[in-house]
Amino acid sequence: MKQLIGRWQTWAGFGVGAIVLFGLAPAILSDFRLGLFAKFLCFAIVAVGIGLAWGRGGMLVLGQGVFFGLGGYIMGMHLKISDAALTDQDVPDFMQIAGVRELPGYWQPFASPVVTLVAIVVIPTGIAALLGFGVFKRRVKGAYFAILSQALAAALAILLIGQTSVGGSNGLTNFRTFFGFSLKDPVNKQMLYFIAAGVLLLSVAVARQLMQSRYGELLVAVRDGEERVRFLGYDPANIKVVAYVVAALFASIAGALFAPIVGFIAPSQVGILPSIAFLIGVAIGGRTTLLGPVLGAIGVAWAQTLLSERFPSEWTYAQGLLFIVVVGFFPAGLAGLGVFLRRRRKGRPDPQADPVPLPDPDPEPEKAGANA
Amino acid sequence: MSAVDTEVHPEPAAGGNVGMGTQYLEVRGLTVDFDGFKAVTDVDLTLFQGDLRFLIGPNGAGKTTVIDAITGLVSGTGSVSKSGVELLGKKVHQIARRGVGRTFQTASVFEQLTVLQNLDIAAGAGRSVLTLLRRRSGVLPAIEEALEITGLADLADKPAGVLAHGQKQWLEIGMLLVQNADVLLLDEPVAGMSHEEREETGNLLRRIGGERTVVVVEHDMDFMRAFATSVTVLARGQVIAEGSVAEVQANPRVQEVYLGTAAAGTEGVPDELKEES
Numbered sequence: 342m343k344q345l346i347g348r349w350q351t352w353a354g355f356g357v358g359a360i361v362l363f364g365l366a367p368a369i370l371s372d373f374r375l376g377l378f379a380k381f382l383c384f385a386i387v388a389v390g391i392g393l394a395w396g397r398g399g400m401l402v403l404g405q406g407v408f409f410g411l412g413g414y415i416m417g418m419h420l421k422i423s424d425a426a427l428t429d430q431d432v433p434d435f436m437q438i439a440g441v442r443e444l445p446g447y448w449q450p451f452a453s454p455v456v457t458l459v460a461i462v463v464i465p466t467g468i469a470a471l472l473g474f475g476v477f478k479r480r481v482k483g484a485y486f487a488i489l490s491q492a493l494a495a496a497l498a499i500l501l502i503g504q505t506s507v508g509g510s511n512g513l514t515n516f517r518t519f520f521g522f523s524l525k526d527p528v529n530k531q532m533l534y535f536i537a538a539g540v541l542l543l544s545v546a547v548a549r550q551l552m553q554s555r556y557g558e559l560l561v562a563v564r565d566g567e568e569r570v571r572f573l574g575y576d577p578a579n580i581k582v583v584a585y586v587v588a589a590l591f592a593s594i595a596g597a598l599f600a601p602i603v604g605f606i607a608p609s610q611v612g613i614l615p616s617i618a619f620l621i622g623v624a625i626g627g628r629t630t631l632l633g634p635v636l637g638a639i640g641v642a643w644a645q646t647l648l649s650e651r652f653p654s655e656w657t658y659a660q661g662l663l664f665i666v667v668v669g670f671f672p673a674g675l676a677g678l679g680v681f682l683r684r685r686r687k688g689r690p691d692p693q694a695d696p697v698p699l700p701d702p703d704p705e706p707e708k709a710g711a712n713a
Numbered sequence: 714m715s716a717v718d719t720e721v722h723p724e725p726a727a728g729g730n731v732g733m734g735t736q737y738l739e740v741r742g743l744t745v746d747f748d749g750f751k752a753v754t755d756v757d758l759t760l761f762q763g764d765l766r767f768l769i770g771p772n773g774a775g776k777t778t779v780i781d782a783i784t785g786l787v788s789g790t791g792s793v794s795k796s797g798v799e800l801l802g803k804k805v806h807q808i809a810r811r812g813v814g815r816t817f818q819t820a821s822v823f824e825q826l827t828v829l830q831n832l833d834i835a836a837g838a839g840r841s842v843l844t845l846l847r848r849r850s851g852v853l854p855a856i857e858e859a860l861e862i863t864g865l866a867d868l869a870d871k872p873a874g875v876l877a878h879g880q881k882q883w884l885e886i887g888m889l890l891v892q893n894a895d896v897l898l899l900d901e902p903v904a905g906m907s908h909e910e911r912e913e914t915g916n917l918l919r920r921i922g923g924e925r926t927v928v929v930v931e932h933d934m935d936f937m938r939a940f941a942t943s944v945t946v947l948a949r950g951q952v953i954a955e956g957s958v959a960e961v962q963a964n965p966r967v968q969e970v971y972l973g974t975a976a977a978g979t980e981g982v983p984d985e986l987k988e989e990s
Binding site for chain 1: 849
């Protein structure tokens, strides 16, 4: 019975999400705002993956910009090639200006839409798997892993800036069509929004299944006691790699949607700053929960757009302050605050009583194998 | 903890209760070298199923290091074989899969997960990808049994973090049971426990020890006298005596190590034997 209600609640939750995303948002938002919202949904898709890898797996992924960028650039290359083909050109516009007459070899596979879509899935997950196995098998974790993933984001951004064949620091811009649909047409823009909304719901569903499965329980166990898990006969590296790869996949798909929705993909979307920006929403929303990262990412991105229009410089400080306050005082994020308030209202008539300590999702220091 | 009639389970006995026919753990010439410091030198141990072996010795004798080496946490030289399979050189999780389980001085259960989830994870090292990606449904019979035998059935849905100290250690032992470990290496399982909890832990070890090989590192001499079927004494990384409780207590080298007081019986156990890091 309990399970039945649980299942009903889940479907109801997804139903409400679908109504808001597919019914309410397009009805009340202008085309311009809907385009912005579509962009926020891309960030939310990245956030779902970060919630899984960081919140549940304890891996502080500070370099999701890498996978976001890979997805975005792969999609961007395909869009540029097809735009050029529409006007019977051999190479995209920015290459013509640079005097390049022939398409570089590594661009050519992405002329095919199928190859492009496969590459958006396969290349980032392959890189994440290789990297994950290399790093986790060697038991690199904690701050070292965070620094490593961040360095990777910085390295990719610098590499891209130096490559004129992908537009240098401007990146790939000025997309005209998306698989044959003109991006100038508001209907097609709305279609892109719907695709992003659908992908977001799907990614939440996948993350939910992973979190509730036995794998999800195991992932939390690895987060809280990696060495202990080893003594139960598991190799924690394999368990962590799965979450890392899923997070990379979500980031890549989000990047691939971001490029046509926003109309460009550039090194500024890949480096350290955007990678950290992805984290802020997740931390504020509540990284261990399913929906916290989604709502946090959308909320922060929305606030950024609204407030930075009016107070461009103050917003940066406010964002930093918010991040510090949440990480320092509400490690479970706003979702944790909700639980905290509900518990106070329910079980504690006495407002003077000590606050219930929040469950601290921070990975505890390794208890097992202290002398390893 | 519920009383389980011991007639069903064979009682642990010195030298094991089934001979060499079943599982055994054989340690030969085990040496652990920490950058020139020999924590363990040339240790030999032979353990048969059904033996409840206590590993005692003063601080720094290398008791925990022996367990660490057997479970792959530190690398050692020599030979550790379980029923003929060499364990030394294998990785921690591979050794665990061979049926060697251990606990730690400080209970290390997964505090955010429930008792049931802890046990379910312990039981699942061999699960397929498909099983892992599905939700847990129902409780495995082995887990029910472990909940009963450790007396944690009523607490199955409580997060492990809220358990009392003794219950956490029992949960750890329960995890070893569902893990299907037949060699159990317990590092100070009763440290910090009340008298009643010690009794119950001892009875628990008795119940599970008949069908398994149990090694207990311990400082509590009363506990050792009450429940050990055989004892190995380590000092400065070497085995200095082995035998029944009475034999070991009568051994002059053991008396020397324990300042001549261990043979005196229940009284006069020096404090240093009761507490350690």
